[in-house]
Amino acid sequence: MAHPTITVELGSNPTIGLFPEPASWTDISEYVQSLSFSRGRSQMLDNIQAGSGQIVLKNSDRRFDPSYSSGPYYPLRVHRQIKVTATHNAVTYGVFRGFVSSWTPGWQVEWPSYSETTAQIVDGMALFALRSAAGSAVQEAAGLRLDRYMSALSWPAGLRSGLSGGLSVAATEDSKGATMAQAIENAVQTGDAFNAFWIDGSGNARYAGGSASGVTFGDGGGSELTYTAIDPEYSSDLIYNTVTVTPSGLTEQVANDSTSRLRYGDREYTRSTFNISNANALTIAQAIRDRYKEPKLRTPEIEVKPFESDTLWEQVLDRDLGDTFTLVRRPPGGGTLTQTVTIVGVSHDCEASLNTWVTKWRLEGTTV
Numbered sequence: 588m589a590h591p592t593i594t595v596e597l598g599s600n601p602t603i604g605l606f607p608e609p610a611s612w613t614d615i616s617e618y619v620q621s622l623s624f625s626r627g628r629s630q631m632l633d634n635i636q637a638g639s640g641q642i643v644l645k646n647s648d649r650r651f652d653p654s655y656s657s658g659p660y661y662p663l664r665v666h667r668q669i670k671v672t673a674t675h676n677a678v679t680y681g682v683f684r685g686f687v688s689s690w691t692p693g694w695q696v697e698w699p700s701y702s703e704t705t706a707q708i709v710d711g712m713a714l715f716a717l718r719s720a721a722g723s724a725v726q727e728a729a730g731l732r733l734d735r736y737m738s739a740l741s742w743p744a745g746l747r748s749g750l751s752g753g754l755s756v757a758a759t760e761d762s763k764g765a766t767m768a769q770a771i772e773n774a775v776q777t778g779d780a781f782n783a784f785w786i787d788g789s790g791n792a793r794y795a796g797g798s799a800s801g802v803t804f805g806d807g808g809g810s811e812l813t814y815t816a817i818d819p820e821y822s823s824d825l826i827y828n829t830v831t832v833t834p835s836g837l838t839e840q841v842a843n844d845s846t847s848r849l850r851y852g853d854r855e856y857t858r859s860t861f862n863i864s865n866a867n868a869l870t871i872a873q874a875i876r877d878r879y880k881e882p883k884l885r886t887p888e889i890e891v892k893p894f895e896s897d898t899l900w901e902q903v904l905d906r907d908l909g910d911t912f913t914l915v916r917r918p919p920g921g922g923t924l925t926q927t928v929t930i931v932g933v934s935h936d937c938e939a940s941l942n943t944w945v946t947k948w949r950l951e952g953t954t955v
Contacts (some may be wrong), residue, residue: 594673597612600662621938632879635712642708651663667686681788686709690706729752730751737750757835797908812899830873847880906933
């Protein structure tokens, strides 16, 4: 079984604008000590947060010191792009692509000849808040609205995927968002009860869901892929039995469940949208109520260390937000718990030498 080859590349300094494609990329893999990245959300109803991470780089010749004008990459400006890929069995996977938010050289007195620089990285979503949302907008599906926003931001057309579909967003929505980040979130909240918008590991702006992987992670051996740790829980934290969705300029729509309210009290969830009709807003409210009116056994997170097989490496590198798989747990005392789960968050933590690699998926799903 071959381990992946990790490649880290530094883009040339950006021209004017937040999101230009670098004119060239330089391989800096030989200087990488460790990498860690995370993107997504904790729960399906949360807003997607900007992906972030850090890369620790060898810096004994000051090549990653932003104050060193003789360095080969000088000037080391913030917002230079970095992309991380992993090649396994001749297939290259995007691990993370983003923008450097800070360069932090460090050294210790007892090690005068050695230095490291930590590069903090964020994906494009962190920069959307730096642009204002202004102008008029036609009524259009949420995915098309997101695609138009990407064009307004000059996000490369080749780095967009699935920007279509969803419920319609009202024509006046643009002026309601102070920044592009807020305007994007307005469109996402309007388009569907659970869909997400995010930047994937290859730097693609994506909307809606993922794919059914068809694989099973479990503790039974055989065809079940191995996980390292899971933490199932059954709690009241995710109960919503009174869901109110208020479309701008229309009437608030309420979906409740009387049985759940009698059992667990009033547990409310609210959302403001820019739906074009009360019916569309009610559809969102009912979907949220139906999913969350009763507590369910959930597995918030699973940890995978992919050193046992090629298949594990492929899953760790290929799975992304919205992808689903089957999770099986055989607890002490007997019985089998089977869940269909959706990935809502992804994190990778590894050394460049691949002596360690830990992937964690934040999950939402229910027992079958």
